[in-house]
Amino acid sequence: MHPIHHILLLHLLLLHVSPSIQQSFIYNGFKSPDSTNLTLTGIANITGNGILKLTNVSSHQIGRGFYPDPIRFKNPGSESALSFSTAFAFSIVPKYLKLGGHGLAFTISTTKEFAGAQPSQYLGLLNVTLNGNASNHLFAVEFDTVQDFEFSDINDNHVGVDINRMKSVNSTRAGFFIDGNSTIQDICLHSGKTIQAWIDYDGVKQQLNVTLSLFSTKPSTPIMSFPVDLSPVFQDFMYVGFSSSTGVLTSSHYVFGWSFNMTGEAESLDLDLIPSLLPAKKTNKGLAIRFSVSVFLVFLIIIIAGAVYTIKKFKNTEVVEEWELDLGPRPFSYTELKDATKGFHEKHLLGFGGSGKVYKGVLPDSRTQIAVKRISRKSKQGPKEFMSEVSTIGRLRHRSLVQLLGWSRNKGEFLLVYDFMANGSLDKYIYSSNNSKLILSWDQRFKIINDISSGLLYLHEEWEQTVLHRDIKAGNVLLDSDLNGRLGDFGLAKLYDHGSNPTTTKVVGTLGYLAPELTRTGKPTTSSDVYAFGALLLEVVCGRRPLELKASPEELILVDWVWDKWREGCLLEVVDSRLKGKYNEVEAAMVLKLGLMCSSDEPSMRPSLRQVVRYLTREVPLPESLGLRCDGGAKGGLVVKIDVFTPSSLEKMKSW
Ligand SMILES: *[C@@H]1O[C@H](CO)[C@@H](O)[C@H](O)[C@H]1NC(C)=O
Ligand SMILES: *[C@@H]1O[C@H](CO)[C@@H](O)[C@H](O)[C@H]1NC(C)=O
Ligand SMILES: *[C@@H]1O[C@H](CO)[C@@H](O)[C@H](O)[C@H]1NC(C)=O
Ligand SMILES: *[C@@H]1O[C@H](CO)[C@@H](O)[C@H](O)[C@H]1NC(C)=O
Ligand SMILES: *[C@@H]1O[C@H](CO)[C@@H](O)[C@H](O)[C@H]1NC(C)=O
Ligand SMILES: *[C@@H]1O[C@H](CO)[C@@H](O)[C@H](O)[C@H]1NC(C)=O
Ligand SMILES: *[C@@H]1O[C@H](CO)[C@@H](O)[C@H](O)[C@H]1NC(C)=O
Ligand SMILES: *[C@@H]1O[C@H](CO)[C@@H](O)[C@H](O)[C@H]1NC(C)=O
Ligand SMILES: *[C@@H]1O[C@H](CO)[C@@H](O)[C@H](O)[C@H]1NC(C)=O
Numbered sequence: 209m210h211p212i213h214h215i216l217l218l219h220l221l222l223l224h225v226s227p228s229i230q231q232s233f234i235y236n237g238f239k240s241p242d243s244t245n246l247t248l249t250g251i252a253n254i255t256g257n258g259i260l261k262l263t264n265v266s267s268h269q270i271g272r273g274f275y276p277d278p279i280r281f282k283n284p285g286s287e288s289a290l291s292f293s294t295a296f297a298f299s300i301v302p303k304y305l306k307l308g309g310h311g312l313a314f315t316i317s318t319t320k321e322f323a324g325a326q327p328s329q330y331l332g333l334l335n336v337t338l339n340g341n342a343s344n345h346l347f348a349v350e351f352d353t354v355q356d357f358e359f360s361d362i363n364d365n366h367v368g369v370d371i372n373r374m375k376s377v378n379s380t381r382a383g384f385f386i387d388g389n390s391t392i393q394d395i396c397l398h399s400g401k402t403i404q405a406w407i408d409y410d411g412v413k414q415q416l417n418v419t420l421s422l423f424s425t426k427p428s429t430p431i432m433s434f435p436v437d438l439s440p441v442f443q444d445f446m447y448v449g450f451s452s453s454t455g456v457l458t459s460s461h462y463v464f465g466w467s468f469n470m471t472g473e474a475e476s477l478d479l480d481l482i483p484s485l486l487p488a489k490k491t492n493k494g495l496a497i498r499f500s501v502s503v504f505l506v507f508l509i510i511i512i513a514g515a516v517y518t519i520k521k522f523k524n525t526e527v528v529e530e531w532e533l534d535l536g537p538r539p540f541s542y543t544e545l546k547d548a549t550k551g552f553h554e555k556h557l558l559g560f561g562g563s564g565k566v567y568k569g570v571l572p573d574s575r576t577q578i579a580v581k582r583i584s585r586k587s588k589q590g591p592k593e594f595m596s597e598v599s600t601i602g603r604l605r606h607r608s609l610v611q612l613l614g615w616s617r618n619k620g621e622f623l624l625v626y627d628f629m630a631n632g633s634l635d636k637y638i639y640s641s642n643n644s645k646l647i648l649s650w651d652q653r654f655k656i657i658n659d660i661s662s663g664l665l666y667l668h669e670e671w672e673q674t675v676l677h678r679d680i681k682a683g684n685v686l687l688d689s690d691l692n693g694r695l696g697d698f699g700l701a702k703l704y705d706h707g708s709n710p711t712t713t714k715v716v717g718t719l720g721y722l723a724p725e726l727t728r729t730g731k732p733t734t735s736s737d738v739y740a741f742g743a744l745l746l747e748v749v750c751g752r753r754p755l756e757l758k759a760s761p762e763e764l765i766l767v768d769w770v771w772d773k774w775r776e777g778c779l780l781e782v783v784d785s786r787l788k789g790k791y792n793e794v795e796a797a798m799v800l801k802l803g804l805m806c807s808s809d810e811p812s813m814r815p816s817l818r819q820v821v822r823y824l825t826r827e828v829p830l831p832e833s834l835g836l837r838c839d840g841g842a843k844g845g846l847v848v849k850i851d852v853f854t855p856s857s858l859e860k861m862k863s864w
Contacts (some may be wrong), residue, residue, distance in 0.1 A: 234467035237483045247274045247320050247449070248637055250332065258483045260460040262312065262452040269425065270332030273463065274320040274449025280468065281316070281442040289438040291411040292316075293474040294448070295426070296466040297482055300353060301400040302459040311352035311397065312452035312461045313370070314407060319347045321448045328455030328827055329356045330374060340373040347441050348451075349373055349407055349418055351382070353398040353459065355818070358828070364669075365397050367405075367418055367432060371441055378434050384420045385429040392431070395420055402479055406430075409438060420479070424479045455827065537602030540625055541751065542618040545571055545580050554764070559633070568628060568806055577628035578613065598624070604671060608663030610686055610696040616722060629694060631687035638682050640753055644832055650791035653748050656693030657799060658824055663695040664741060665817040668734045680734050680740035681721050682747055720754030720766075724809050735811040736821070742806025746770055751784030751800050767807040770800060799829055 238246060248254070252262045252271035262271035268820035281290055298312055313331045326335040331337075331350060338344055342727035348370040357365040359375040362368075366700040368376030395403060406419040406426055414437045417430035431820040448468060452461040465482035513641030547554050557564045571578060585604040602612045605738060616623040634656065647657070660680075667675040679697060686696045723739035743754040746766050752759075754766045763769045768784050783796050802823055808814050815823070822828040 214363040231471050232467075232474070234465075234477075236465075236477065238465075238466050239274075239483075245276050247276050248272065249274075249320065249322075255483075258652075260450070262450060262463065263454050263458075264460050265454070266452055267458050268327045269458075270317075270325065270327045270451070270453045271461065272314075272322070272332060272449060272451040273318070275468070278445035278447055280444060281446045281466075281470075282439075282444045284444070287439055289409070289411050289442045290470060291409055292404070292468070292470050293408045293472065294466070294468045295404060295406045295474045295476050296450075297402050297477050298351070298450075299400055299402050299461045299462050299464070299485065300351070300398040301485070302353075302398045303608075310354050310453050310455050310459070311350050312351040312450060312463075314405070314448075315451050315628065316347040316442070316448050318443055318446060320449065320851075322451070327453035329354065329359065332451040332453040332454065334374060340375075342372055342440070343761050344372040344448075345441055345443055349405075350374075350376065351397050351403075353407070354455075361563065365394075367420065369416065369418070369432070369436070371438075371641060378432060379431050380418075380429075382420060382544040384422070385430055387428050396424065400485070402464060402484060404477060404557040406474065406476070406480065408473065411438075412509070415416040415439075424476060426476050449726070455825075457863050476559055476846055503796065515675050537612050537625075538614040540614045540616040540623070542623070543693050544571070545569065545623055545625065548578060549580055550797075552580075575790045577609075577630075579626045579628045581624045581626065583624065588636045600673075601675075602864070604675065605669070606666040608659040608692070608694050609666070611693045626696070626720050627688075627694075629686035630689040631691055633683050633696075634685035634687060634693065634748075635686075637684035638747055639753065646778050647786050650787055650796070652691055652830060654792070654795055655688070657684065657692070657745060659693035660695055660744070661741070661817065661821050661824055663693075665821050668737065669815045674734065676732050676734065677737050678745060679721075680737055680744055682744060685744070723811065733811065733818070735814045738806045738814045739808075739811075741817075741820070742803045742814070743767065745799050745803035745806065747781075749784065749796055750782050750804070753787055767804065771804055771807075774800070774804060798826075798830055802857075818819040 214277075218353075218495050222545065235282065237258035238254050238260045240429070242253070244258065246254070248269035249272045250262075251264060251266065252260065252273050261274045262273060263269050281291065281292070284286065294314065300312060310328055310331060313333065314521050314582075315333060322333055323331050324338060328752070329513075330336075330339070331348070331352075333346060333348060334344065350368045352361060352366055352368060353364055355361045356374075357591035359373075361376075362379050363381055365382050366379050367382050368379030373379050381392070381394070382397050383579050385395045386393060387393075397403065401422060403423065404421050404426075408418070408430075409415070410417075411825065415774055416433055416436050416438070418432040419427055419430040421427050449615075450461075450463055462485065464479075464484060465477040467477060469475070478859045485513045500778070506838075513729065546552065548571050549567040552565075552567055556567045556746070558568050558579060564581050567580045569580050570579045572682050598612070605611070605707070610629060612624060614625040616625070619628050630794060637646050637648050664677065667677055677695065680695070684695065684697045686694045688694055692720060723736035726736050743766070747754060750766060752766060752771065756764060756766065759769075762772065770779070779797055780793060781801055783791060802820065806814050806820070823830050856858040
């Protein structure tokens with residue numbers, strides 16, 4: 209035989225015999241035994257009911273699930289990438305309501321292992337050195353719930369196509385089209401809903417389409433459709449699968465079903481046939497796997513009716529169930545709270561907030577400890593406005609916020625009910641003189657700083673509305689029984705405006721924490737919150753107030769003092785001496801520098817809370833130059849700050 213024929217024959221044999229040449233597959237769920245041959249890496253696992261669970265809510269984790277065998281993406285002897293088509297159903301369930309984690313990516317790559325890959329923004333696919341290298345041969349479609357400015361992400365809810373680098377070659381906000389309507393219907397990727405995605409590549413036209421929907425049928429208009437040649441990206445054989453990761457913010461990522469096709473359009477998944485999270489949540493195993501819609505609706509109506517009934521009855525003193533909390537803060541009866549605080553006895557007084565006295569209480573039936581704030585109200589603001597704000601704020605939910613549990617109204621008086629924080633407020637620890645019981649270790653301080661930054665990030669960026677705290681200070685940072693830091697009194701600041709507290713001035717906030725522009729414009733912003741957060745950072749490290757009247761003139765204003773020391777190159781001299789040198793110097797220097805950045809007089813120079821969290825978790829290094837004061841005058845801030853002082857505020861300061 210002529211040698212050429214030999215080679216041809218070999219090629220033909222390879223094409224038809226090689227087990228690697230898988231053309232299409234479909235998984236309607238990943239139930240064993242037939243589907244358990246996916247290659248799982250990191251913390252990925254298949255749940256009992258056949259769901260591919262890529263990550264859980266542990267932070268900084270990677271989870272991947274890949275089809276075990278490589279797939280041919282180029283014909284022998286050809287340089288052009290073949291068409292492919294895939295459909296899959298996934299959902300992203302954040303640990304905290306409305307607070308995303310990182311996303312999930314459909315991936316085509318030369319490897320299933322991804323040596324050196326990092327979690328968080330690298331989605332478990334790349335790291336900083338690998339990012340952008342053409343020899344990665346990596347194609348990914350990311351469903352991203354974090355806006356990463358480093359990678360020029362368009363928003364925190366987008367679909368992006370990544371080639372060899374995390375910065376997308378094209379991206380679009382997540383959504384879909386209903387046939388016959390040209391308006392995008394938005395999809396919140398981290399809503400926990402099951403989302404079906406289709407990715408279609410036409411190798412001849414060199415066109416890539418990405419389509420999304422909340423349903424089983426594929427919309428006829430893709431959300432993304434653009435020209436791209438994948439030939440340089442693909443090698444002859446590639447692996448296909450999913451990768452996702454968590455960072456500081458975490459989500460569970462699930463894939464419920466997957467079809468893939470090299471020879472035609474991938475079959476769409478019937479969302480009723482694949483496993484879902486719903487039955488898994490029920491403890492009753494007898495429940496049918498598939499809820500019929502009507503049964504579910506009836507169930508829902510009963511729950512709501514039950515809830516409304518209980519709320520109407522007002523006598524509900526039972527333990528609050530988790531689902532009840534989801535309905536927002538609940539009403540308490542005045543007598544219930546009066547009993548809980550032994551008639552608002554002075555013995556139970558925890559402290560004075562900006563808006564009223566705070567009492568400790570114990571709910572008689574459940575023995576739950578609560579904190580009750582009594583706001584006396586002689587304001588123009590009616591109960592309706594008050595309630596609408598309370599219900600808004602009551603829906604905020606984050607581990608680093610003090611939870612508002614409910615409210616009560618009695619004649620002109622409002623009562624707010626909060627989680628009880630066993631260890632009181634941070635100020636008593638920071639300002640305590642040498643009572644060793646009250647001195648927090650460096651690790652405790654650093655943890656509290658991280659807690660508060662994530663709580664504030666939630667208020668600023670992660671909730672449905674931007675919530676300004678407006679009164680961040682050590683006195684509003686509370687410590688729970690495990691010394692976790694929790695931000696209190698958030699959002700309610702707006703109510704103070706109308707309160708009857710005579711010491712509350714038009715500009716809300718506390719001296720020493722007030723951003724200079726606030727006194728000029730009177731308009732609070734997220735960056736005025738950042739300013740106050742900066743003051744808090746410096747306080748926690750230095751163990752003193754932002755304004756210390758007893759200190760020497762050069763130490764009067766904390767931020768100026770720290771700034772001077774930084775310029776003199778002896779930054780760590782400002783660290784709280786009560787730590788007796790026992791602290792992490794790298795962390796302390798970072799927090800101090802960050803505190804200075806946040807304390808910039810120029811609002812635009814201050815970082816956002818998202819950036820603050822990145823710096824604190826060392827996802828991104830701090831910039832070398834802090835670029836603080838445009839005028840370079842360390843005392844520039846003093847003049848502005850002094851302007852705020854009025855005789856009565858100075859009196860108040862002295863009494864601190
Ligand atoms: C993995 O499972 C699929 C579906 O049952 C099957 O078609 C495929 O041959 C299996 N692959 C391996 C390598 O076992
Ligand atoms: C994966 O799940 C199985 C049960 O479904 C369990 O036995 C196994 O330990 C899990 N593996 C990991 C790595 O969590
Ligand atoms: C997440 O999964 C890993 C590996 O299975 C496990 O060690 C860890 O405890 C889990 N974390 C949570 C919060 O469930
Ligand atoms: C990135 O991964 C590559 C490959 O494993 C490794 O050589 C490199 O050191 C990693 N870079 C970083 C910053 O981890
Ligand atoms: C890209 O990766 C290849 C192989 O790992 C390596 O040899 C090359 O130096 C990398 N290029 C750059 C610019 O990092
Ligand atoms: C198209 O969708 C938008 C957004 O949901 C909706 O407001 C509008 O009424 C729809 N138009 C038609 C013609 O159905
Ligand atoms: C991509 O979408 C365009 C526009 O809807 C369509 O004409 C084209 O056929 C689609 N291509 C593939 C591969 O689905
Ligand atoms: C990105 O996609 C849109 C349509 O989804 C397309 O109009 C645009 O040209 C694409 N941009 C690039 C750079 O390919
Ligand atoms: C792949 O495409 C072919 C041709 O359209 C079709 O017959 C087959 O059902 C598809 N397979 C899957 C798993 O989507």
